[in-house]
Amino acid sequence: MLNVIWVVMLFSGIVLGLVTGREKEVSDAFLSSCSQAVELALVMVGAMCLWSGLMRVAEKAGIVDALARLLKGVFRFLFPGVPKGHPANGAIAMSFSADLLGLGNAATPLGILAMKELSNINGNSPIASNDMVMFGVINAACIQLIPATILIIRQQAGSTDPSGIIPCVWVASFVSTVTGIIAAKALARVGRIPPKYGAGNGKRLKPSDRRG
């Protein structure tokens, strides 16, 4: 999917830029984006170290397990392929908590850790499992209690009630999360190959995928 999207993005951007005479903008954008990526990644190295380290501490202290036990029922439904007591449960729980609290720089590293745990369950296959897709979709739906950056921008724009949008944000996030869960479950069913016909069209699934 990303292969197709990437080609479409580059192709349509470059062709349109050439046709409308914006070749200079496109060229500049192309070159400046790689240094921007390095800057972002360097910031990420620090955040990744910090939160992976703290995550390890929390794991050893049993906090991660406790959090995972709390969310057990929900996880059975969302991630049926994750075995009971597997570290992925805790990693997912930590990642969702960070999202919810809006811990900005912490949310991405913790999400990556959880995705890697899910990938381990999937035998580190290059094909995503249903659980990995579900995790990605819920994470991208971004359930956040306090959208701090947006509130600050509203305040700077002279709002008399910057935080007045919070209930609306909650409802919209809820709608997008629930829709995402339904879409992920429904599309997983469509994309799956019935076991008795065997794998045919390149979407070869592992046994762990079929369980859910």
Place this chain on the structure above:
Amino acid sequence: MMDFLSNAAIPAVVLLIVVTAYIRGVPVFDAFVEGAKEGARTAFDILPVMVGILAGVAVLNGSGLIDMLTGLLQKPAEAIGIPREILPLLLIRPFSGSASLGLFSEQITRVGPDTFLGRALSTIMGSSETVLYTLAVYFGAANVKNTRHAVAASLISSYAGMLAAIFICRIIE
């Protein structure tokens, strides 16, 4: 109050983790360094993914494609109740974080933060995420080549949330 809550969240979480671990006899710093080493490796693994995605997004932004799409989609969008001031944000939001934040900051001062448009724009920004980037980074870190239905499901989820945002803001106007 809001500022305090969002600023205090990170220190509070760190304090909780470190104190609990210390009380339970975990060698806190050793465990931290062990985890951090792994984090550093992962971060470097993601760099190539980031370069690719950001290059694609930058080219799209520079080419003026969004302006063109806005012009094309204006009529049909207004027919289903999407104001034309909001359309560019809807188009760019799932693909580029920096572009959508820039667009949002500029739009909100123009339409006023407490108008219907201002609140709808804020709600969209507050309740959505740069879907493509998030998925690319997560799946890239896990070395997944075939993301199956992840992008499709995420875009459905994202647009459902953004349309819901416009709808809610219209009701309570």
